[in-house]
Amino acid sequence: MVVRFIWVVAGFTVLIAGVIMIFLPGPAIILIPMGLALLATEYAWARRYLDHFKRGGRKIGNLFKRKSRPQE
Numbered sequence: 434m435v436v437r438f439i440w441v442v443a444g445f446t447v448l449i450a451g452v453i454m455i456f457l458p459g460p461a462i463i464l465i466p467m468g469l470a471l472l473a474t475e476y477a478w479a480r481r482y483l484d485h486f487k488r489g490g491r492k493i494g495n496l497f498k499r500k501s502r503p504q505e
Contacts, residue, residue: 437475444471444479 448468454461466486472479 440471441475444468444475447471 445468447464448471450459451461451464451468453459454464466483469479469483469486473483
């Protein structure tokens with residue numbers, strides 16, 4: 434029970450730090466998914482947001498793959 438509480442507190446702390454780093458210099462793009470991943474073990478809403486974040490990352494990755502191909 435205590436470990437679960439610490440895990441949730443750590444997840445919210447990392448998530449809030451990531452959201453703050455959207456406006457301040459820092460690795461928000463790394464901390465937000467890390468916080469969501471910690472919280473996704475306990476909360477379904479965090480799992481949905483993490484899945485949404487992953488889909489967005491895949492779209493961006495595919496965009497870069499298409500642009501990096503040599504022109505024929």
